[in-house]
Amino acid sequence: MDIMLSDMQEFITPVPNFVMKSEPIMIKRRTAKQLSHLDALESESMHILREVAAECANPALLFSGGKDSIVLLRLAEKAFRPGRFPFPLLHIDTGHNFPEVIEFRDRRAQQLGERLIVRSMEDSIRLGRVVLRSENQSRNAFQSVTLLDAIAEFRFDACIGGARRDEEKARAKERIFSFRDEFGQWDPKNQRPELWDIYNTRVHAGENIRVFPISNWTELDVWEYIAREQLExxxxxxxxxxxxxxxxxxxxxxxxxxxxxxxxxxxxxxxxxxxxxxxxxxxxxxxxxxxxxxxxxxxxxxxxxxxxxxxxxxxxxxxxxxxxxxxxxx
Structure with missing residues (x-):
């Protein structure tokens, strides 16, 4: 049956003649609590420590008793307590360290109840692994020999250190996960890319990694963190x-x-x-x-x-x- 438009007029409701006004729509955003710069650095460093614990088979944390490694210990406490650290503490003792620092090192490790491994350059000298021109010659550069021997002895595949980018230009261009070949050597021209917080921890037999969780910190950040955490x-x-x-x-x-x-x-x-x-x-x-x-x-x-x-x-x-x-x- 055909229905004419004129027959539908009584069923059509007229539309009011008005103009829509464009008004801004206010959206109330939910904002998260802003992290302080120390909180952000702390969070990144704890993530790196946990990444090492999860991905590496046998890591160690280099603890000298200096301020940077003291900060590393507090970060490790926050990352892994109430459990034990998933790695021992390691120190390479040159024999020329300040006595006050050695005393602090031993006392702090005992307070934490963590295993402290100490390897001495005196042993490297006695075995002929290090040869010095004189007894008073600086031993700083020769620590590498004793460190590499300790890595081989305990088969560490990662050593966590407190180096920071702001200290020196060679450290400024070094990655957070710094790879060393089977001879313990670093090649600055052959570093792996680090995209955001994605780290590649794969190593071949004999290779190892140096990991620097506070690489992005500055000296000022370290002291502000020491103040905030009331660290000795x-x-x-x-x-x-x-x-x-x-x-x-x-x-x-x-x-x-x-x-x-x-x-x-x-x-x-x-x-x-x-x-x-x-x-x-x-x-x-x-x-x-x-x-x-x-x-x-x-x-x-x-x-x-x-x-x-x-x-x-x-x-x-x-x-x-x-x-x-x-x-x-x-």
Whole structure:
């Protein structure tokens, strides 16, 4: 049956004649709590530590008693407590370390109840693995030999260290997961890409990885974290009076290893150490900072990098650190 349009008029409701007004639609966003920069760094570092524990068969954490490795221990506590660390602590003792730092190292490991493995360069010297020109020669560069021997002895496939990019230019271009060949050597031209937080941990037999969870931290970040977490550090990081000699552009602490040469005079100066290591090549800096807060204030305005101001062995050439790393250094 045909229905004419005129017959449908009574069923059609007229549409009002109005204009739609475009008004902005307000969407209430749910915002997550903003992480502080320390929280973000901490989260990244804990992820890296857990990645090592999950992917590597036999890792170790390098613990010297210095501020960076102290931070690593706190990060490991947060990543794995209440369980035990899934790796032992390892220290390569040159025999020229500061006694205050060695005492702190042993005490901190005991407090944590974690296994501490110490391998000494004295053994490497006794076995003829390291040959020195003199008893007082700096042993810092020769640590690589003892470290590689320890890696072979315990078959570690990963060593976690506290190196940071801001310390030195060779470390600035090194990946977080830094691969070493079967000879323990690092090739800066043959590094694996690291995309976001995806890390490749595969190694061939005999190879190993150095992992740097706080690579993206700065010296200032480290001290701010120490302040926030109320971490104890060796007292030589704080200002104290010490006998030193001026040699080149740095100060060297008087010790059985370092004595004034002809024409040099010893002085008693208020100093502190920004980094701790081999007594024969680690320089203090003049400072009156006697608390963590004062160190933070001082670090915030300094224009000289940590290693640039304190390590004589880094001043032998522009490529000194890179050359040592190619030989197996940390």
């Amino acid at each position: 550090v060796p007292h030589i990081y704080f200002a104290h009076t010490r006998k030193v000699i001026r040699r080149g552009s740095g100060l060297l602490p008087i010790s059985p290893l370092v004595q004034p040469k002809d024409g040099e005079q010893s002085e008693s100066i208020v100093v502190r150490f920004r980094t701790v290591g081999d007594m024969s090549c680690t320089c203090p800096v003049e400072s009156t900072a006697s608390s963590v807060d004062e160190i933070i204030a001082e670090t915030a305005v300094t224009r000289i990098t940590e290693r640039g101001a304190t390590r004589m062995d880094d001043q032998t050439s522009d490529a000194s650190m890179e050359l040592r790393k190619k030989e197996g250094y940390f």
